[in-house]
Amino acid sequence: MSDSFPPEAMADVIEEIHDAVDDGEETNVGDLLDAMGRSSFVPVLMVPALAVVSPLSGVPGFSSVAGIIIALVSAQLLVGRKKLWLPDILRRRRIPSHWLERATRSLWRPARWFDRHTRPRLTFLAAAPFDRLIYLACMLCGSAMPFMELLPFTSSLAAMAVVLMSLTLLVRDGLFALAGYSMIALLFTSGAVLIF
Template sequence: MNRRGTRTPVTSLRTLMRSLILNTEGQDVSFEELMHAVGRRAHGPVLLLIGFISISPIAAIPGATIVFATLTLIFALQVVAGLPHPWLPRRILDFRFRRDILVRGAVVAERYAHMLDALVKPRLTFLTEAPFIQLVALLCVMAALITYPLSFVPLAPFLPGLTILLFGLALTARDGVVLLLAMAAFTGGLLVVIRILPRLAALWPF
């Protein structure tokens, strides 16, 4: 359950960590509660949240990588379509995990978040507005799609998860330079997929 009245607007990576720590409670937490903690109506903070949990210790939970990739895919496709308040399936919103895993990851990330936040500021802001938001969402769709084959390779889903985090940070802080860095991270993930696909195909039993 969320702690009503303690919500801090998510404007940076550090305020995301603060929101996840302060606006959740109990032994377990659902993704819906995390959405309420960061503000589910804003595209940037939601992508920032998805990116963070995709590269946090939560991603080590069996099946979590696929869940978060599917979540990214559904959310980003609706942003591409121009829906102002994307819908998410109840089954994904009800996905639960231990809150202490979330808090440990947020506490560790918060120690370093201020260093990244110090480098982020409004720049090339036109890249964070329509129609570029739809382009960002399309790249997030592609990042989600390449996560599926990468989920068979240890640590490989980190790259698309980092891409989504950077896209979310870019939209939240209106920093077009960070958006360009996210594109570079996406390119890295795509190159990894191209390299491993022949090996995965060789293991396919059919």
């Protein structure tokens, strides 16, 4: 896929994931992310988050890898990089293709629901300087996800917050940013209560 690929809805991103799945037994993570385009940071941010929201979250270690990718992509958005960079150790990771097929099937219906209910509103939340808060929040979620594997389902909640905020950047719907911030506040507040 070329760098000019411009997804305009969550269903577009799901479709690109589906099309990028290798016909063989496994799919390379680098190829999957490249399908979004090396300059398309927002869909690349959304892909690992969507994967963790899907049944793939049950695969040991998968949430950690996805969280690291989310944190790296968010950091590069924060510093204004024009081309995405990921270390080869992450790009070379392989995922069983049938797992990805199952994940995309499970995501079609919610993706269509989100697409029906998104529209430009509170657009200032997706523009500078408020977009920097989204990048920071996503970086926080991604960095925390490797540790969240110790608590069932918490990494999926953090990933859902990233999905909501990347959707804000994709369609300029600030209402979903507010929902994402609320989810993060709830997640980390409840986590602090469990720790202490």
